[in-house]
Amino acid sequence: MAKDSDSMEDSNRSANASVHAVSDPARRVWLQGGLGAALAAALAPMAGALSGCASAAVAGPKLGFKSISPSTADAIVVPEGYVAEAIAPWGDPVGLPGAMPAFRPDAGNSAAEQALQLGMHHDGIHFYPLGDDGRRGLLAMNHEYIDDGLLHSDGLKTWPAEKTRKGQAAHGVSVIEVALQDGRWQVVRPSRFARRFTATTPFAVSGPAAGHPMLKTAADPAGRTVLGTLNNCASGTTPWGTYLSGEENFAGYFDGPEQPDAHQKRWGLRKATWYRWHEHDERFDAKKHPNEFNRFGWIVEIDPMDPTSTPVKRTALGRAAHEGATVAVTRDGRAVVYSGEDARFEYIYKFVSRDRIAPAGNGLTAAQANRTLLDHGTLYVARFDADGSGRWLPLVQGSGPLSAANGFADQGEVVVKARQASDALGATKMDRPEWVAVDAKTREVFCALTNNSARGQSGQPGVDAANPRANNVMGQIIRWVDDGDFDGTTLRWNHLLLAGDPANARPEAQGNLRGDLFACPDGLTVDARGVLWIQTDVGPTAMNKGEMVRIGNNQMLACDPATGEVRRFLTGPVGCEITGCTLTPDGRTMFVNVQHPGESPGERSDPAAPTRFSNWPDGPGAGRPRSATVVIRRRDGGVIGT
Ligand code: FEO
Ligand code: CA
Ligand code: CA
Numbered sequence: 001m002a003k004d005s006d007s008m009e010d011s012n013r014s015a016n017a018s019v020h021a022v023s024d025p026a027r028r029v030w031l032q033g034g035l036g037a038a039l040a041a042a043l044a045p046m047a048g049a050l051s052g053c054a055s056a057a058v059a060g061p062k063l064g065f066k067s068i069s070p071s072t073a074d075a076i077v078v079p080e081g082y083v084a085e086a087i088a089p090w091g092d093p094v095g096l097p098g099a100m101p102a103f104r105p106d107a108g109n110s111a112a113e114q115a116l117q118l119g120m121h122h123d124g125i126h127f128y129p130l131g132d133d134g135r136r137g138l139l140a141m142n143h144e145y146i147d148d149g150l151l152h153s154d155g156l157k158t159w160p161a162e163k164t165r166k167g168q169a170a171h172g173v174s175v176i177e178v179a180l181q182d183g184r185w186q187v188v189r190p191s192r193f194a195r196r197f198t199a200t201t202p203f204a205v206s207g208p209a210a211g212h213p214m215l216k217t218a219a220d221p222a223g224r225t226v227l228g229t230l231n232n233c234a235s236g237t238t239p240w241g242t243y244l245s246g247e248e249n250f251a252g253y254f255d256g257p258e259q260p261d262a263h264q265k266r267w268g269l270r271k272a273t274w275y276r277w278h279e280h281d282e283r284f285d286a287k288k289h290p291n292e293f294n295r296f297g298w299i300v301e302i303d304p305m306d307p308t309s310t311p312v313k314r315t316a317l318g319r320a321a322h323e324g325a326t327v328a329v330t331r332d333g334r335a336v337v338y339s340g341e342d343a344r345f346e347y348i349y350k351f352v353s354r355d356r357i358a359p360a361g362n363g364l365t366a367a368q369a370n371r372t373l374l375d376h377g378t379l380y381v382a383r384f385d386a387d388g389s390g391r392w393l394p395l396v397q398g399s400g401p402l403s404a405a406n407g408f409a410d411q412g413e414v415v416v417k418a419r420q421a422s423d424a425l426g427a428t429k430m431d432r433p434e435w436v437a438v439d440a441k442t443r444e445v446f447c448a449l450t451n452n453s454a455r456g457q458s459g460q461p462g463v464d465a466a467n468p469r470a471n472n473v474m475g476q477i478i479r480w481v482d483d484g485d486f487d488g489t490t491l492r493w494n495h496l497l498l499a500g501d502p503a504n505a506r507p508e509a510q511g512n513l514r515g516d517l518f519a520c521p522d523g524l525t526v527d528a529r530g531v532l533w534i535q536t537d538v539g540p541t542a543m544n545k546g547e548m549v550r551i552g553n554n555q556m557l558a559c560d561p562a563t564g565e566v567r568r569f570l571t572g573p574v575g576c577e578i579t580g581c582t583l584t585p586d587g588r589t590m591f592v593n594v595q596h597p598g599e600s601p602g603e604r605s606d607p608a609a610p611t612r613f614s615n616w617p618d619g620p621g622a623g624r625p626r627s628a629t630v631v632i633r634r635r636d637g638g639v640i641g642t
Contacts, residue, residue: 008249008343008344008432009249009251009252009343009344010268010343010344010345010454011251011266011267011268011343011419012266012343012345012346012419012423014420014423015423016423016424016425016427016429059562060530060560060561060562060563061527061529061530061531061560061562061641062560062642063531063558063565063567063641064641065079065080065081065082065558065567066079066080067079067516067568068568068569068570068571069552069568070517070550070551070552070553070568070571071552071553071555072544072553072574073553073571073573073574074573074574074597074613074614074615074616075573076571076572076616076617076630077570077571078569078570078632079569081634081635082632082634082635082640083632083633083635084570084630084631084632085630085631086594086616086617086628086630086631087178087185087186087187087628087629087630087631088118088174088176088178088187088628088629089118089626089627089629090117090118090121090143090170090626090627091103091104091109091117091118092117092118093116093117093118093189094116094117094174094175094176094195095176095177095187095189095190095191095194096116096190096194096195096196097190097191097192097194099116100116100189101113101116101117103117104623105618105622105623105624106153106623107150107151107607107610107623109166110162110166111162111166111168111169112169114166114169114170115169115196115198116196118141118143118174119143119146119171119172119173119174119196120145120147120150120151120171120627121143121144121145121146121147121627122141122143122144122579122580122594122627122629123142123143123144123232123233123234123235123579123580123593123595124141124232124233124235124236124245124246124523124580124593125139125140125141125142125235125580125581125582125591125592125593125629126139126141126235126236126237126582127178127582127583127584127591128140128241128243128304128305129584129585130177134584134585134588134589135180136177136178136179136180137177137178137584138176138177138178138304138305139174139177139582139629140173140174140235140243140302140304141173141174141176141235141580141593141629142232142233142234142235142245142580143170143171143172143173143174143232143627144171144595145171145231145249145274146167146170146171147596147599147604147605148167148275149603149604149605149606149607149610150605150607150610150624151163151167151170152166152607153607154607155604155605155606155607156276156604159279160280161280164276164277164280165280167199167275167277168198168199168228168277169198169199170198171198171199171228171230171231171232172196172197172198172199172201172228172229172232173196173197173232173243173245173300173302174195174197175193175194175195175196175302175307176188176191176194177191177193177194180589184631185591185631192307193304193305193307194307195304195307197229197311198228199228199230200228201227201228201229201311202225202226202227202310203226203227203228203229203300203310203312203313204224204225204310204312204313205223205224205226205295205298205312205313205315206313206315206316206372206374206375207314207315207316207317207375208315208316208410208411208412208414208415209223209315209319209416210223210224210315211224212410212412212413212416214291214294214413214416215291215294215295215412215416216291217283217289217291217295218289219283223291226295226296227283229245229247229296229300229311229313230247230253230296231247231248231249231250232245232246232247232248233246233247233248233322233323233324233342233579234246234248234322234324234325234340234434234435234523234579234580235325235580236326236327236337237327238327238335238370239329239335239357239366240357240358240366240367240369240370240373241303241304241305241366242303242304242367242370243301243302243303243304244299244300244301244324244327244337245299245300245302246322246324246325246339247297247298247299247300247321247322248321248322248323248342249321249342250293250296250297250321251267251268251269251270251293251321252268252270252273252274252275253273253274253275253277253284253296254269254273254284254285254286254292254293255271255272255273255278255284255285255287256269256270256271256287256293257286257287258271263417263420264286264290264293266420266423267293267297267419268321268343269286269293294319294416297319297320297321297322298313298314298315298317298319298322299313299314299317299322299325299337299339300312300313300314301374303365303367305365305367306365306367309367314374314375315412315415315416316351316374316375316376316377316379317337317349317351317374317415318339318349318379318395318415318418319415319416319417319418320339320341320346320349320418320419321341321342322340323339323340323341323342323433323434323435323436324339324340324436325337325338325339326338326339326435326436326438327438328438328440328443328445328486329357329440329486330352330485330486330487332356333356333357334352334353334354334355334356334377334487335352335353335357335374335377336350336351336352336353336486336487337351338350338436338438338445338447339351340430340433340435340436340447340448341419342432342433342434342450343432344431344432344452344454344455345429345430345452345454345455345460345461346419346430346432346433347381347382347419347427347428347429347430347433348381348382348428348430348433348436348447349379349381349382349395349418350379350380350382351374351377351378351379351380352378352380352486352487353373353376354376354377355373355376355377357370358373378394378395379394379395379396379414379415380392380393380394380395380489381395381418381421381422381425381427382427382428382491383426383427383428384428384464384465384466384478384493386465388465388492388493389490389491389492389493390428390480390490390491390492390493391490391491392482392488392489393422393426393427394489395414395415395418395421395425396411396414397409397411397413397414400424400425401424401425402414402421402425406424407420408420408421428464428466428467429461429464429467430449430452430466431449431450431452431455431467431472431476432449432450432451432452432475433447433448433449434447434448434449434450434521434522434523434524434537435447435448435522435523435524435525435535436524437525437526437532438526439526439530439561441530442530442561443481443482443485443486444479444480444481444561445479445481445482445486446477446478446479446496446524446532446561447477447478447479447524448475448477448521448522448523448524448534449467449475449476449477449478449521450520450522451472451473451474451475451519451520452467453471453472455467455470455471455472456469456470457471466478466493466495468495468498469498469508470508471506471508472508473509473519473520473542473547474498474499474500474508474509474519474520474547475499475519475520476495476498476499476521477495477496477497477499477521477524477534478493478494478495478496479493479494479495479496479561480492480494481493496532496559496561496564497511497512497513497514497559497564497566498511498512498513499511499518499519499520499521500512500513500517500547501517501519501547501548501550501551503550506547509547513566514563514564514565514566515557515564515565515566515567516557516566516567516568517550517551518534518551518555518557518568519536519538519547519548519551520536520537520538520539520554521534521535521536522535522536522537522577522579523535523537523556523578523579523580523581525581525582527583527587527641528583528585529587529639529641529642530560530561530562531558531559531560532559532560532561533556533558533581534556534557534566535555535556535577535579535580535581535592536554536555536556536557536577536578537577537578537579538551538554538577540575540599540601540602541601541602543575552571553571553572553573553574553575553576554571554572554577554578555568555569555571555572555578556568556569556570556572556578556581556592558641569641570592570630570632572594572597573594573597573598573614573616574598574613574614574616575596575598575600575614575625576595576596576598576599576614576616576627577594577595577596577599578592578593578595579593579595580592580593583640586639587639587640588633588634588638588639588640589631589632589633589640590631590632590633590640591629591630591631591632592629592630592632593627593629593630594616594617594627594628594629594630595627596625596627597614597616597625597626597627598610598611598612598613598614598615598616598624598625599613600612600613605624610623610624610625611623611624611625613625616628
């Protein structure tokens with residue numbers, strides 16, 4: 001999610017930062033002024049420096065393409081020898097048989113039509129092969145948020161219920177079928193797999209919060225069925241073939257009371273909403289239905305291969321402004337799910353399943369055989385200590401401060417109030433944790449900490465070892481290895497890199513990059529060779545100005561984690577963010593999402609001039625810019641990145 005940082009949620013006023021402030025020698029040096037030893041140490045390149053971990057002996061993957069320059073063009077640019085083509089833009093029909101309304105470039109599609117078309121603002125994405133030849137598959141993808149200035153012909157000039165319904169229909173997740181035909185990947189329409197999940201689709205609730213009093217509403221007195229998924233940001237996939245999607249900044253959809261209670265306040269509920277949905281859909285009026293707010297902020301699981309399956313909100317994974325969910329597998333076959341919470345000073349989580357992943361068989365697909373796997377296990381939150389070690393703190397009712405007397409009556413209340421539970425345990429307040437990526441071979445886990453301009457400001461937490469820069473506009477990538485296995489409760493960490501530009505005057509904006517410049521890491525994907533693909537999300541106000549002036553439009557880079565070398569691979573059109581990346585199993589096709597091309601600083605697009613900043617991907621004569629999926633191949637058919 002781009003948007004300006006000032007509109008980002010910033011709700012953590014817990015006192016637990018003092019633990020780090022006192023114990024962290026880095027901060028003490030910082031407070032003495034100047035470029036302290038803390039920042040100097042952080043700026044020293046640390047790639048490949050997790051001594052003693054599995055990665056130390058592994059040679060890095062070779063980056064075999066010639067890097068491209070920063071760009072401010074309204075175009076996708078890829079290296080010499082590669083081709084990129086946009087498919088599946090917002091508004092194209094997903095391919096439901098007999099229900100394939102064409103996109104209207106004047107935004108004249110109805111809400112009912114939008115519910116049959118790809119949503120807006122593509123984000124996380126994953127490719128699921130159909131057959132063995134790598135030429136056909138499904139793409140599951142998120143539609144994170146909307147721009148009402150582009151979604152409706154006259155923007156917000158009027159506000160009838162139909163516009164709320166259309167906005168809700170443009171959210172959620174799409175499943176489309178794609179195939180390589182005549183040398184080009186195309187959307188297959190109709191397809192029996194095609195599907196839309198929107199902000200009104202019924203989702204089952206599972207895990208400790210299912211049926212919990214905090215999830216019960218007038219419309220759902222059982223607390224077990226929620227209509228819709230919202231603000232779906234990053235994604236993950238499971239070894240049993242399902243798609244995981246994170247409900248990120250859900251707070252902005254609800255209209256709260258003038259004086260929110262402590263729980264509402266901790267979760268960022270405010271009076272103002274982003275979308276005015278509460279005016280036509282009472283669920284989003286938190287004054288009338290306060291528990292509806294607790295029914296979002298979950299990881300949802302979808303089986304893309306079964307169009308009749310019911311999607312599920314997995315509450316055992318904890319409630320958060322979830323960026324996404326990334327799965328690793330322990331040596332004994334249990335699933336570990338890592339997830340960042342993208343809000344300023346929030347946390348990094350992991351869930352370890354109680355049971356082993358079950359194989360398909362006895363008439364069940366793998367997805368069916370593991371339909372309750374993510375409902376039983378242990379949820380943890382991360383603490384990163386100044387000496388390079390760390391600890392996963394269990395979010396388990398009854399342990400430590402998580403008692404009924406402290407407001408955690410049962411495990412359901414712990415997961416609904418995961419932020420308060422993490423505060424109580426003294427977890428580390430991070431610089432907006434975005435995507436997590438795992439290299440199964442080296443056991444390294446990477447998390448993008450996209451930025452945090454509030455770090456070190458008056459009344460806010462200061463720097464700590466893991467978040468070493470005040471007014472951190474550039475972001476960093478933290479890396480750790482869990483001791484023993486992915487279920488380890490201790491870890492060792494360092495920074496893979498600090499983003500920035502050494503030409504900047506301010507030391508905190510210089511970074512320690514080896515190779516091409518970038519800022520605000522967001523999407524992360526590790527490919528089969530161990531290349532870490534980094535996608536960026538500089539907000540529209542900061543882009544191509546000031547300390548970002550030499551960095552260009554948002555982009556994607558390849559990083560060799562063994563050396564830290566970074567090479568720019570793709571640059572996006574004006575105003576977009578690059579987010580979501582998946583490859584075919586043969587590594588010869590990459591799908592990348594381009595979100596909100598033409599997004600303007602601060603406000604929604606002007607419906608009177610929708611192409612003022614961008615006409616991507618339709619080009620001259622386009623009605624409006626559209627998020628879309630970019631298909632990247634090598635002209636010689638080779639493996640991407642080699
Ligand atoms: Fe939706 Fe944190 O980006
Ligand atoms: Ca993101
Ligand atoms: Ca982001």
